[in-house]
Amino acid sequence: MKKTGNIHNEDIVISIRGLRKSFSMPVLRGIDLDLYNGENLVVLGRSGTGKSVLIKIISGLLTPDSGTVMVLGEDISKLSKKEMDELRLKIGFSFQNSALYDSMTVRENLEFPLRHHDKNLSFKSRLQLIEETLDSVGMLPSINQMPVELSGGQKKRVGIARTLIMRPKIMLYDEPTAGLDPITSVEIIELINEVQKNYKTSSIIITHDLTCAKATGDRLMMLIDGKIAAQGSFDEVFKSQNEQIKSFYDYNFVQ
Amino acid sequence: METGEQNRPQRKYLISKGIDGFFASIHHVSLFVLRFFKELFSAPVEFRETIRQCYIVGVKSLPLISITGLITGVVFTLQFRPVMVEFGAEGWIPATVAVAVIRALAPLVTSLICSGKVGSSFGAELGAMRVTDQIDAMEVSAVNPYKFLVVSRVLATTFMVPALTIYFGLLCGLGSYFQVHQADQTSFPMFISGFFEKIDFIDYASAIFRALVYGFTLGMVGCYQGYFTKQGTEGVGRAANKAVVISNFLLFIEEVLIVSGISILRSFM
Ligand SMILES: Nc1ncnc2c1ncn2[C@@H]1O[C@H](COP(=O)(O)OP(=O)(O)OP(=O)(O)O)[C@@H](O)[C@H]1O
Ligand SMILES: [Mg+2]
Numbered sequence: 067m068k069k070t071g072n073i074h075n076e077d078i079v080i081s082i083r084g085l086r087k088s089f090s091m092p093v094l095r096g097i098d099l100d101l102y103n104g105e106n107l108v109v110l111g112r113s114g115t116g117k118s119v120l121i122k123i124i125s126g127l128l129t130p131d132s133g134t135v136m137v138l139g140e141d142i143s144k145l146s147k148k149e150m151d152e153l154r155l156k157i158g159f160s161f162q163n164s165a166l167y168d169s170m171t172v173r174e175n176l177e178f179p180l181r182h183h184d185k186n187l188s189f190k191s192r193l194q195l196i197e198e199t200l201d202s203v204g205m206l207p208s209i210n211q212m213p214v215e216l217s218g219g220q221k222k223r224v225g226i227a228r229t230l231i232m233r234p235k236i237m238l239y240d241e242p243t244a245g246l247d248p249i250t251s252v253e254i255i256e257l258i259n260e261v262q263k264n265y266k267t268s269s270i271i272i273t274h275d276l277t278c279a280k281a282t283g284d285r286l287m288m289l290i291d292g293k294i295a296a297q298g299s300f301d302e303v304f305k306s307q308n309e310q311i312k313s314f315y316d317y318n319f320v321q
Numbered sequence: 322m323e324t325g326e327q328n329r330p331q332r333k334y335l336i337s338k339g340i341d342g343f344f345a346s347i348h349h350v351s352l353f354v355l356r357f358f359k360e361l362f363s364a365p366v367e368f369r370e371t372i373r374q375c376y377i378v379g380v381k382s383l384p385l386i387s388i389t390g391l392i393t394g395v396v397f398t399l400q401f402r403p404v405m406v407e408f409g410a411e412g413w414i415p416a417t418v419a420v421a422v423i424r425a426l427a428p429l430v431t432s433l434i435c436s437g438k439v440g441s442s443f444g445a446e447l448g449a450m451r452v453t454d455q456i457d458a459m460e461v462s463a464v465n466p467y468k469f470l471v472v473s474r475v476l477a478t479t480f481m482v483p484a485l486t487i488y489f490g491l492l493c494g495l496g497s498y499f500q501v502h503q504a505d506q507t508s509f510p511m512f513i514s515g516f517f518e519k520i521d522f523i524d525y526a527s528a529i530f531r532a533l534v535y536g537f538t539l540g541m542v543g544c545y546q547g548y549f550t551k552q553g554t555e556g557v558g559r560a561a562n563k564a565v566v567i568s569n570f571l572l573f574i575e576e577v578l579i580v581s582g583i584s585i586l587r588s589f590m
Contacts, residue, residue: 159458162454182365
């Protein structure tokens with residue numbers, strides 16, 4: 067399974083330069099990254115290399131120690147809280163563990179951002195939008211279920227639908243296939259590619275699953291020790307003679 | 322000797338770190354509380370969620386408050402009776418109970434019950450939302466999680482604890498009436514006029530004021546503990562537990578301060 071026909075133009079949607087972030091230890095140590103309009107960029111790396119930290123910085127959940135982050139032409143460190151919120155509506159964030167609001171039904175989960183941002187939408191058109199979006203991720207039958215009643219893969223779908231309902235320009239996926247069985251993984255992979263096509267999103271996909279990387283990524287980046295060790299197409303990255311990249315590859319496919 | 326020398330700078334460091342940490346956490350708490358007042362008066366208002374929380378807080382504690390109130394009234398009267406009989410003052414029982422309940426018991430007992438029932442559930446609920454990224458999910462969908470989760474809950478306890486306090490007081494009175502009626506065949510109107518005889522405006526006002534303060538406190542403490550939960554599921558349990566322990570401690574400190582304040586106020590009147 068390999069992605070073909072990646073058409074992207076040269077518009078840059080996210081541009082990161084010299085990004086550094088430390089907690090008790092340095093995590094990101096100088097990241098440069100460009101995300102082009104319409105592409106799926108995969109960021110690979112082992113657990114704890116700061117992949118989640120990277121996209122949390124992009125969505126403003128964490129602030130960088132230094133470096134610039136430009137999202138849709140705006141330097142996020144210079145935005146007021148209100149401007150940041152406006153920008154956030156254009157960014158969809160699919161969390162590692164889905165992060166569905168577990169006191170609400172699936173419908174209410176999707177309604178939540180709508181109710182807060184599209185106040186003059188009528189009840190009927192709101193419901194229609196919810197049904198339409200749920201249908202596009204194949205979860206319409208579960209509209210009245212609670213998150214606890216859903217499987218991991220179904221939760222992922224609803225989580226993705228909840229962000230799609232605001233029609234984001236950028237999608238950030240944090241380990242979309244982690245903890246899913248191989249068949250469900252493939253379904254989520256297909257969904258990610260459909261979202262790219264149908265919603266015209268540009269995405270950053272964070273993963274350590276090479277199947278997912280190969281199938282969704284137009285371009286790959288390998289994060290090692292807080293730096294980008296290699297980037298390019300799947301074959302270009304794994305042609306590398308870097309020991310850590312080679313062992314990353316071997317472990318993924320030996321299992 | 323040698324190890325002692327080596328330990329010394331480290332211990333000094335630990336103590337100064339402890340002091341730093343103490344002031345840092347006070348700063349952290351003050352920011353959290355100040356944010357409440359800032360967000361309270363800024364649009365948009367989470368009206369729906371606030372009403373929902375009021376309902377939950379009120380309804381959740383109602384059965385427990387009812388039983389506790391009634392039993393407190395009965396037991397208190399029962400225990401007090403022998404002393405009053407000794408002084409030949411059975412007639413004063415309703416007034417005495419009223420003073421005890423409205424001046425002392427109602428706000429405190431109601432708040433302690435609510436902190437166990439509601440404060441702990443705030444801690445657990447928000448804690449679970451924190452560790453499963455639900456709070457971050459609100460943030461990235463440009464919904465203010467502090468306003469949606471914290472302001473609505475703290476408003477709910479601030480308004481509902483006084484309401485429950487009044488309810489508790491009434492049920493205490495009812496319990497007391499049952500006991501008095503059974504022993505002395507006192508009629509209901511007689512009991513009522515006795516009950517309210519020694520209670521003045523300051524008593525009512527201070528009971529409501531204390532309940533407001535306690536409700537705010539227990540809501541705030543529960544939300545604070547939950548909102549900043551760390552270390553996964555274990556942290557959720559700890560947040561719920563700390564919510565109760567810390568708010569109960571604060572309630573007693575506030576009780577001492579407010580009651581002293583009111584006594585001073587009374588001495589001027
Ligand atoms: N809020 C935080 N406070 C302190 N340390 C943090 C915080 N967030 C992340 N870290 C630290 O940063 C490092 C990278 O974390 P991150 O979650 O980005 O890893 P990851 O690459 O996403 O790993 P995984 O594949 O397991 O999700 C970890 O060592 C973690 O302990
Ligand atoms: Mg991660």
